[in-house]
Amino acid sequence: MSTPNNTQIIEEKRKQMLEQMQKLRARMDKVRHKIAVISGKGGVGKSTITANLAVAFAIHGHANHVGILDADIHGPSIPKILGLTGQRLQPGSPGVFPVLGSLGIKVVSMDFMLPDENAPIIWRGPLKMTAIRQFLSDIMWGELDILLIDLPPGTGDEPLSVAQLLPEMDGVIIVTIPSEISQVVVKKAVTFARRLRMPIVGVVENMSGFVCPNCGVKVDIFQSGGGKRIAEESDIYFLGSIPIDQKISKASDKGVPFIVEHADSPASKAFLDIVKKVEAFLKEKEHGGSAKTEG
């Protein structure tokens, strides 16, 4: 048999890529809504918010029909927050099964493919794009009402890949904390989303004030209210604020979904409230209403 020449190899690769994109389209057609969670800065609570919103959606009538794509390739943290560390993606015949969390939440993360949780991932841009493409095309997501996509901070390869692979994205949720510096980075996230033509669902202000568990006094550690102000300035929806609550980080460390354990806390109510607003946004969009976000 003769060895294939360069043109044949390139042609073969192109065919494979086309087939994969067709597979991706077929799988993603069964996912009714896609929303990515972004921020300009790390450590503001994107992953915490993605995970808890997924749980809130599941509780709010979408059990077994919620998925999370952890697209933070270098620093996957969704499995830890949902208590799924150590699980593995299981190969099936027409694809790979996602890992099932509580309330039937389907989770896919790089963490499910690493030899151990401390293994660093050093991947260049094109490989990250390939990984995300495969997560979307080769995973048997099934019929989903919503797929939430947790992204690393900033405007790097992952958000770009997601925007390119899912042009039908319903929108992005921008997470901020209420300090001045983070307002600057939120503006960058807004500009980025608009440049990529991704609608903006709205802004969530996380770590917005702290209620002392002993005396009940609310302290604005990072001066709450910045998220609302920036939303107004940028003409986008304000989805709500989530207070600092020690129980959120404790629950994440334990891998127990916070809003299940502490359903009555102000933060849990805030999550459910945000879900209602996101649902209203999706409904309006489905019925042809123009999102307030195109700039």
Ligand SMILES: Nc1ncnc2c1ncn2[C@@H]1O[C@H](COP(=O)(O)OP(=O)(O)O)[C@@H](O)[C@H]1O
């Ligand atoms: N509202 C909150 N109250 C208390 N701790 C929080 C809150 N939001 C996030 N955290 C904690 O802050 C840290 C960073 O959150 P994470 O979701 O990983 O941020 P990001 O994904 O933006 O990097 C985590 O330890 C998390 O438990």
Ligand SMILES: [Mg+2]
């Ligand atoms: Mg994160």
